[in-house]
Amino acid sequence: MIEQLQQHIKEVEAFTAKTEAEIEEFRIKYLGKKGVLTTFFAELKNVPPAEKKEFGQTVNALKQAATEKVAALKATAGSSKARQTQYGDLTRPGEPLPLGSAHPISIVRSRIIDIFSRIGFTVSEGPEIEDDWHNFTALNLPEYHPARDMQDTFFLQTDPDILLRTHTSSVQVRYMENHKPPIRTISPGRVYRNEAISARSHCFFHQVEGLYIDKGVSFADLKQTLQYFTQALFGKSRIRLRPSYFPFTEPSAEVDVYWGLETETDYKMTKGTGWLEIMGCGMVDPNVLDNCGIDSKTYSGYAFGMGIDRIALLLYQIPDIRLLSENDMRFLKQFKSAP
Template sequence: MIDKIKEYIDQVQAFSTQDKAELETFRIKFLGSKGLLKDFFAAFKDVPNDQKKEFGQVINLLKTSAEEKVKSIQETLASKEETKGIFGDLTRSSEPVIIGSRHPISIVKNQIIDIFSNIGFNVSEGPEIEDDWHNFTALNLPEYHPARDMQDTFFIQTNPDTLLRTHTSSVQVRYMEENKPPIRTISPGRVFRNEAISSRSHCIFHQVEGLYIDNEVSFADLKQTLLHFTKEMFGKSKIRLRPSYFPFTEPSAEIDIYWGLKTETDYRITKGTGWLEIGGCGMVDPNVLKNCGINPEEYNGFAFGMGVERIAMLLYQIGDIRMFYENDVRFLEQFKANI
């Protein structure tokens, strides 16, 4: 019987195939639950004691040879299949590429940047952790000024002079300190205010603020700039500027765009009026220019700021601002076409 097993070992080592079915037949013949190896192991108990050692060695050699042969041929066939799948048919349609989706806030922010870049505004950025001077004092908001109450602020506990910026106007201050007029810049970024979270407001949101400083800049220039923006962004040309108050601009105004009342979401986000506030604006206060080292007798200018979330809610008919921050993949996947 030992000689018979050695013949099978020679058969296994000489075996070769390119066919999966033939390989499976080979595997079942030697390694299957009813294969030759099982029969040989069952016959082990009847082998004379003086032959058991040699018998066991040849059985194990047959088993190892069969297993290695099957594994080797399987790997070869799998490799050839993979190569064929990649290079075999060059006329095949390409596999769909799963891509991510850009966040709606990023989409809208980039659109705003593109619109203002096309009319000569550059982009300036600054730190989110800011000091009191750049966030308040330089903007005509000295310590104990009552207007500071308009912006509930996150202060850094270990340093009362340090806070999370409440607007990107702090970037404009830094830009004016480092650059001389003419200045035409926009400052996009994330800002923080200690406010209650609801469907229409959040403690974290995004702004894009603009600044234009030059000779003989008028309020009419400001209005035309904003009108150009609303036409490009929304395809609408109906805006209104309501008198308002900001410590760093005088005169100041709120920017409203008329969106209409076509859907239930329109009613919700415009409070049933059809008008939605998208930001604030005004002529830069001379004290701000002076604080930043610019002569207000020679230069003047305008500034504006708008909330990115408010605009995104309009464009995509999103009724709850909290959806921007929940990281729900189902929500984000809707914006794949806008990458």
């Protein structure tokens, strides 16, 4: 009889269960009213007196083992159920996380910054809400200057001297006021102009402007810098400079890059000429240097500026500038793998 009890104890200790039904079946088998323990307790009266003590101790050991096993199995099952309810099936493969994508403006901006940083240009930033001095007057555009009409400006009604900057040249003015030459910096940022929104223009867009001031800076230095930039960004080394006018540079020029005429798209982009305008540039007007506290008789410099949006349209063949600001996920997802 005692050997049977010891065998049951071994079976109880070795028992495992995967479901609550199996646990309940085990409990009824040993601890139920008609279970194994009930049968052994009923047999206690038939055990010889000399064996009753050992028999009773073994039955109690079986009862304790069965009770503890049931409690342990229920605790494990309850914990697993709670985890499954809270986290789901932890053995299943994880769901792939959706990858975001950089905005084309951010991609092009980063590429331009990287290109100029290789030749020593730092990045400078300034406020988008500007005053008249930094946006116009210091840049050789005094009040009532006709060239102010070239930039249809958003003024604040509460203060006509405060406006949304029309170019990032205002950042260059602030930089020149607070730094001594030599100066070599680019100023990327968003600018605002009161223009009709269409496929080719918007009331806000992004620019990056460059400035280099030192002793003996010449137009040849400017051309060499621009040639390096177009080769690095577009893979095109052939450029041309056409005379132009900007109030804050003299002489001034528009920069064209030879895009080529290899495809039908090239013909449409360049209107059949193969040349594509990408930026404006020129030597910094001496008046601008003097306005910013830099001796124009000692120092000279060049400046250039381009639209980041326009560059993005060219690089990625985007037909409508409005796509850059409409946050259409179908459009943005195309740039997941963009460099």
